[in-house]
Amino acid sequence: MREYNLCIIVIAALIVTQPDRTLATLQCYSCNSLITESGSCLLSPSTENTIPCETQCYTQFSAGNLTRGCLENGTPCTSPSCSSCTTEKCNTNLVCQECLGLEDCATTNVTNTEYNTLCDIGQVCVNQLNDNKTVTRQCGVSCAAGTESTCSSCTESLCNVGLYPKNRRQCYTCSGAECNAVTSTSVAGCSQIDAGCFTTGTSTSNMTRGCTSATTNVNCAADSSDPSCLVCNSDFCNSLAYQRDAGSCIICEKCAPLQFATDAKSCGEAQYNQTVGCYTMTSGTNVSRGCLNTLEAGCSTTNSCTSCSENACNVAASEIKCIECISNEVSGCWSASDPATLPAVSCPNGTCFSGVWNELGVRGCFTNASHLMQYQCDAKVEAYQCIMCTESLCNKHTFNGAGTLGQVGLVGLLMGLVIALRSAL
Numbered sequence: 305m306r307e308y309n310l311c312i313i314v315i316a317a318l319i320v321t322q323p324d325r326t327l328a329t330l331q332c333y334s335c336n337s338l339i340t341e342s343g344s345c346l347l348s349p350s351t352e353n354t355i356p357c358e359t360q361c362y363t364q365f366s367a368g369n370l371t372r373g374c375l376e377n378g379t380p381c382t383s384p385s386c387s388s389c390t391t392e393k394c395n396t397n398l399v400c401q402e403c404l405g406l407e408d409c410a411t412t413n414v415t416n417t418e419y420n421t422l423c424d425i426g427q428v429c430v431n432q433l434n435d436n437k438t439v440t441r442q443c444g445v446s447c448a449a450g451t452e453s454t455c456s457s458c459t460e461s462l463c464n465v466g467l468y469p470k471n472r473r474q475c476y477t478c479s480g481a482e483c484n485a486v487t488s489t490s491v492a493g494c495s496q497i498d499a500g501c502f503t504t505g506t507s508t509s510n511m512t513r514g515c516t517s518a519t520t521n522v523n524c525a526a527d528s529s530d531p532s533c534l535v536c537n538s539d540f541c542n543s544l545a546y547q548r549d550a551g552s553c554i555i556c557e558k559c560a561p562l563q564f565a566t567d568a569k570s571c572g573e574a575q576y577n578q579t580v581g582c583y584t585m586t587s588g589t590n591v592s593r594g595c596l597n598t599l600e601a602g603c604s605t606t607n608s609c610t611s612c613s614e615n616a617c618n619v620a621a622s623e624i625k626c627i628e629c630i631s632n633e634v635s636g637c638w639s640a641s642d643p644a645t646l647p648a649v650s651c652p653n654g655t656c657f658s659g660v661w662n663e664l665g666v667r668g669c670f671t672n673a674s675h676l677m678q679y680q681c682d683a684k685v686e687a688y689q690c691i692m693c694t695e696s697l698c699n700k701h702t703f704n705g706a707g708t709l710g711q712v713g714l715v716g717l718l719m720g721l722v723i724a725l726r727s728a729l
């Protein structure tokens with residue numbers, strides 16, 4: 305009997321002290337978490353406890369502090385920091401990144417709290433690739449089918465952080481004293497998905513690296529012609545230090561024959577915007593070899609230069625090349641006024657020739673001429689204007705006469721030439 309009475313008293317006390325709970329009509333999630341903790345209140349509210357509420361649930365988000373619970377009558381709750389709802393367990397609002405086409409929207413990788421925003425009930429987190437290649441992140445509706453290449457949506461809080469799209473260009477991005485030797489902490493995505501990476505600077509303590517699409521003070525454009533700008537086009541490619549060891553090469557002049565790798569000398573230090581490697585260059589009879597980082601004009605076919613990238617790799621004997629053409633086949637062959645534009649062949653024998661046969665200008669490697677033509681050259685038969693020479697691309701002598709047959713049909717002329725040469729034999 306005593307126990308029964310006690311029970312009555314307890315129930316009565318509950319009714320008296322909590323009168324409002326008896327009016328509760330819906331359950332709301334109730335929890336609190338700081339965004340930095342990324343707890344279940346943020347990520348999976350439906351696993352949190354519910355409490356009975358009178359009429360409304362709310363989700364409040366301010367200064368990285370997320371709270372869900374009952375909205376007391378008369379308490380203001382307005383977007384963007386607060387969202388209320390009136391159905392069972394409805395306060396499951398997500399927090400998403402919101403960043404509308406700004407440069408940072410594409411580059412942010414870690415949870416960047418300044419962009420966190422509270423979504424309305426039912427909204428999901430969306431990343432959208434814009435036509436101008438920037439990214440818009442926001443709360444919204446799920447991406448439509450077929451838009452996978454430009455849209456990505458997800459249903460958990462803060463799921464739209466990170467690089468988007470995943471294949472966005474990433475470059476080392478830094479400046480100043482800590483920017484000479486790069487580290488993974490300075491990697492960032494670029495505001496344009498297909499940007500280049502650049503390196504520029506004036507000393508080990510004043511380097512700047514980044515994406516060509518960046519709009520910071522010191523920047524190199526993708527098509528920059530500034531010689532101090534080194535632009536490359538793959539992820540993390542802008543990593544060269546201000547100076548680096550340039551390796552070793554054969555360094556010599558007038559040295560066409562095969563060289564000994566053991567004679568290679570140090571190339572010193574190369575700057576970030578210099579190529580490292582060795583070259584062999586032919587100018588006239590002078591074959592010179594050296595380090596690419598000392599070659600200001602660069603190394604290409606236009607200056608009869610070949611290059612290689614290993615230490616002491618420029619040892620090979622230099623080959624002689626000859627212009628090879630027939631005037632009715634190759635325009636410019638008759639005058640050879642622009643020899644660099646004419647076809648050239650390697651000529652291991654080392655002697656080039658040019659001459660006129662059957663009113664056609666002929667240039668080539670001497671060993672590739674017919675025996676008759678070789679004889680006529682050796683004998684200096686004047687009609688053929690034959691000249692032999694032993695330097696690379698030396699057979700560029702302009703022929704006398706107009707080369708009148710140069711315009712006539714190719715096949716007929718070649719036949720004529722072959723017949724003429726045969727009958728002469």
Ligand SMILES: *[C@@H]1O[C@H](CO)[C@@H](O)[C@H](O)[C@H]1NC(C)=O
Pocket residue numbers: 336338369370371
């Ligand atoms: C977060 O918000 C809740 C409810 O408004 C409050 O009780 C708590 O003190 C806040 N925490 C911080 C760290 O601001």
Ligand SMILES: *[C@@H]1O[C@H](CO)[C@@H](O)[C@H](O)[C@H]1NC(C)=O
Pocket residue numbers: 404405406434435436437438440
């Ligand atoms: C790129 O396009 C988006 C969406 O149209 C726009 O919000 C943003 O301002 C644009 N950004 C730039 C840099 O043009």
Ligand SMILES: *[C@@H]1O[C@H](CO)[C@@H](O)[C@H](O)[C@H]1NC(C)=O
Pocket residue numbers: 413414466474491492493
């Ligand atoms: C982005 O963040 C993730 C997780 O912290 C990390 O694994 C990744 O390397 C980061 N990427 C960049 C480009 O910083």
Ligand SMILES: *[C@@H]1O[C@H](CO)[C@@H](O)[C@H](O)[C@H]1NC(C)=O
Pocket residue numbers: 504505506510512522
């Ligand atoms: C640092 O480098 C930038 C260009 O990358 C240049 O404009 C600036 O003058 C340099 N500062 C110093 C102190 O050399």
Ligand SMILES: *[C@@H]1O[C@H](CO)[C@@H](O)[C@H](O)[C@H]1NC(C)=O
Pocket residue numbers: 505506531532533575577578
């Ligand atoms: C490298 O950059 C410097 C300026 O920092 C410039 O004077 C030099 O010409 C550049 N070298 C090359 C090979 O472009």
Ligand SMILES: *[C@@H]1O[C@H](CO)[C@@H](O)[C@H](O)[C@H]1NC(C)=O
Pocket residue numbers: 557558585587590591592
């Ligand atoms: C050989 O060529 C190199 C590079 O072009 C040049 O510096 C040098 O003066 C030339 N030497 C001679 C003897 O022509």
Ligand SMILES: *[C@@H]1O[C@H](CO)[C@@H](O)[C@H](O)[C@H]1NC(C)=O
Pocket residue numbers: 652653654671
């Ligand atoms: C070039 O060829 C001729 C005849 O075929 C030969 O006598 C001569 O030794 C060769 N010269 C070289 C440098 O190979």
Ligand SMILES: *[C@@H]1O[C@H](CO)[C@@H](O)[C@H](O)[C@H]1NC(C)=O
Pocket residue numbers: 628649669672
């Ligand atoms: C030799 O000459 C012929 C005809 O002119 C040409 O087709 C061929 O490519 C030449 N070969 C070499 C090694 O120069």
